[in-house]
Amino acid sequence: MQVWLERMTIAKNIESKSFPSVEAMLVDYHPEAPVYCLRKKRIQRNARHFVNNFPGKVLYAVKCNPHPWVLDACHVGGISDFDVASLEEVKLIRERYNNSTPYFQHPVKSRSAIRNSYRLHGVRHFAVDHLSELSKVVDEVDDTRGVTVYVRLATPPGGASEHFSDKFGASIDEAVSLLNRVRNTGFKCALSFHVGSQCYDPCSYQTALSVVGKTISRARVPITALDVGGGFPASYPNMAPPPLADFMKAIVEGVAAIGLGHEITLLCEPGRALVADGMSVVTKVYLRKGERLYINDGIFGSFAESSFNQFQLPARLVRLDGSIGNGLKPFTVFGPTCDSNDQLPQPVCLPEDICEGDWIEFSLLGAYSNALNTNFNGFRGCMFVDIDDT
Template identity: 25%
Template sequence: MSHFEVLAGNKVMVLGKPLTAKDVAETLSLGMKKKTEPFTVMSLKKVVERYREWECEMPGIKPYYAVKCNDNIVLLKVLANLGAGFDCATKAEIDMIINENIATADDIIYAHPIKTPEFLKHAYNLGVPRATFDSKEELCKMKALSPEMEGILRISCCDKTAERQLKHKFGCDPTKDVTKLLIKAKELGINVVGVSVHVGSRCCDPSAYERAIIHMRQIFDEGILIGHPMKVVDLGGGFPGIYNEKISLAKIGKCVMAALQKYFPEKEKYEFIAEPGRYFATTPFSTAAKIFGRIEVPANRITDNENDANKIGYMYYINDGTYMTFSCKHFDGIHPIGQPLTNGNDTNEELFPATIWGPTCDSADLVESLTYHRKLNIGEWLFWDEIGAYSISTVVEFNGFPKAKLYYFADDETM
């Protein structure tokens, strides 16, 4: 049995027993035989599970969720109810958090080192208490537009294994630039209350956080000597949404907690925060797309291997693509791997090389360049799990194709 509840203005299907996202999607697809749009399902339970894991592995470190990663209002509301703050980078994100009654200004950090003047003034007028900076120019901007706003110094300390490096765009040098920025802030009357870092997106080396914490300790000591009320240790983002043998939150947490104990042992003196995005957004969202076209081609057209010229391959065209939910391919370097939503009549059927194309006229709208499936039929659904980061928030309606419809589900225990 199931019933519906309303959260943030959206219906949530509450199930009597836990079901996987694939189970829910398969059930929904049965009623969509004539539907032409793709759909996405969100598990509220997975958000709660991720938050509980964070509390276990990163105790005492408050997460400020990076709204840009996925600004779905139900996700934001669940995180707020669990106790998260919010990392906002624009006026629209700040307004969404406040105007939708998700959280108050005190629960927001304006985490953009180079802020649009209009946005900065707006945030200041709303009472957002803190913003990051990494240059003297930004300090002058804050003095002019948000004179009472506290500053958090953003340093560059990027892990070489990270898939997305941020050091070229944001962050001052932790050894060469810090002193003059702390002095400049003091001259301008801006209180620097802490230090933030971003080790890079999908960092694969947990020790990168320890190296950042060492720099933070040195900067704290220098800031205190200059007269700044240093208290905020901001570990930034880079936390993984999908784990592998190299990285997980448990591995990061073990390294972080040991480093904080060593370099910031008097915990009551400090405020420990972080800015995870994909860590919370990835796993709760799964998507399903319908095949509307199938073409049989020589397999070498797909595999690029001339030995496959006499073999069969298939190109499938689905109603979702890289301008839509699969925009994560471009914006986050993710390469999702789908599976048939239903197994079909025979799970031992022959597998053929296949390409999965999105619906637009753009040849770059390529969801999967090479995969293997049984012969799939027009009207069948394909399913992708763990696709919530930098996907829904970066969707456009290029070529006039509609966005995926969202469905929410949870179980009695979660609600």
């Protein structure tokens, strides 16, 4: 416990620093624990680019990476509103920003989360995908006229690395019924959908928008807003999606095809596309056994998403003497815990002479890394630094 407390004290001190490079951080600190290396300026640029190109309001998906520096970088980049999925995320946004609007777009919420977010934190935007969830919102909200309820639609599978509509989303028939109930209870009516995480096909948004069009046509209920969700991808070595412009074009054309008027507010919830390339993780080699490496981070830490998504992460050897090592070869990489499942799913190519004490920087870990980090076996990456090398 004492070691852990000392590590946290060091983490607080180092978090106040900014370094020109990962190497400079290593010279100054020689870390034993994993270090999250944020590129705040890169996230700011990504956010600004998204705001300038999306034809509506951009909400940052807090769940993707809730670190305050990440939130601030998105905010500086022009994103003033946030997609939240829990009461704790509502509190985080309300405590940090005075003029931001949290949108509670998780379609399944506890009654206390609805009640407290509405009464204590002024949340006025809620998503539902079932009549029972709508009933909870009705019970916990005092004045329906000031609240917008988003009926979340299920979308067809395909076009994304992870499909969400097996868990969330109403069918067209269910959504038609829900929209009429929403209107009859006095709420402002809206629709939303999510095509899935890491969408690689822009046409997925047009397919989802056609579902929106059919729902509106059948329900004959005017909507005030449409949230096209997240799913906007990042580029990985083994997955290079189309450029963001193709997704924006597909959404604009899809909205036009179903005849939505300019009076309807269009929203989106990017996460990964904003932050994936804005953070790397520096790990240390604890042991080498032939072609197997044991490092101080793994699937119970920063690489949790690797256990269910097969994104390849760039990796490089970092040595303070500047040497880059001999020719590359694939290594099996294990994390620090006692669980034999703590293994990166893909081989990692690194110099043949890598050894104990070397550092490895894994890039493209700004999304769903620290957000999914556990404290299993007492291991937890808890240090963040700013790297200004962009």
